[in-house]
Amino acid sequence: MLQKIIVSNCASAKFLELLENENIKYIKSLNNEKFNRNYNDHVDLSILKIDDDIYIEKSVYNYYREYLSEFNLKKIDVSYFKNGETVLNIAKNSKYFFHNEKFTTKEIFENLKLKRKYIKINQGYSNCSMICFENHIITSDEGVYKTLKAQNINVELVTTEGIVLNGYKKGFIGGTCGFIFDDILLFYGDVTKYRDYDIIKRIADEENVKILYPKDETFVDLGGIISLWR
Template sequence: MLIISNKASLEFKNFLTDQNIDFIETIDNPNLDKRIADHPDLSIFVIDSDNIIVAEEVYPYYKVKLSSKNLIKGSSVFRKYPKDCIYNLFTFKDFYINNDFTEKNIERSLKERNYKHLFVKQGYSRCSIIPLRESLLTSDYGIYKALKDKVDIILLENDKIELDGFDQGFVGGTCGLVDDKLVFTGDISRHKSFDRIKKACDRENIEIIYPETSLTDLGSLICI
């Protein structure tokens, strides 16, 4: 099941239904900038298949929506950077990728599980990364430079991505990995680096799927 933005288009929701992918929609986090308050990856972090950490202000909503999971009430987020992105990190193999402002419950849980911290300057590290099973893709050169000698990472070109109220969105905020499918919110085939993305997915036997709508940063699709 996916957690998707409450701003997702009807076309995208219908697409997920046609693909037999279950989903729930987010609730806005009142402490965040209204333009991105709907983004799943700014209020929720999945530790593992059973344990999920959720920002305090939206915890009651997800406690009901995700009643079969063990939800842990996390710290509050705040409007200004970097306290708006303390949930916006990514785990890959035995690493977690983020700057130094990780939410305290997430950081403690990951360290208890022996994850090692790979530091990057980018606070929106999850938004900036397309996750595959064995490799990562990013258009953020700082992330690429920090990780290229540590993990298999591919640098993508920057291209126009819609993000409500902003000039530019993040490529990682347009997608999510669901089993053997990489799901995008819109037509990724028009992206300048689509051939690189497809080649990386083909190498890992991952299918790219998307509706034929505009590619939009709605926050990373969270699979639970």
């Protein structure tokens, strides 16, 4: 396996060792000083990949440009938004994207609409709150769950308990992981320790997705992992 991904600079040594053992090349995130210091290392607040385009928040653009010169890069300034942290934090798969158009730019919204159906939700931190398989969605947000259920989308609700997020009592399920290929879901921590692991495992098996994780590591929310392939 040869892959390149972007991960939090707070990821554990055991997690990084797993990546090296699996021959997964990685880029560590740069803290974005515009965002909350408890989670400004989370890459899914500063970067959004839409097919061949990669949107990068202005404050960290020069850092990532050094690593991503082969891609079509777009610089985004989120300062004009009431909550700039939500602009790039969009959940998606090949069929749908989940967000609220008022939380992002018109360009990003229209780009996503080219190949995906828009599902409006109220949660601004969409990617943090969801794991988007191709045919199933897992969310830790009750509002998202109710919205998707009403639209007949296959969705499962899981607990926030046991998800560690710096500075908070609980984290979000989408921030614990990321797809690095269509058939590999990578977690920062040991997902088998999570109370609703059985739900994740069942859906992963149904979707023929392999779960990859460092054993005996804290189940932690460090922001969604971004794959440069997927």
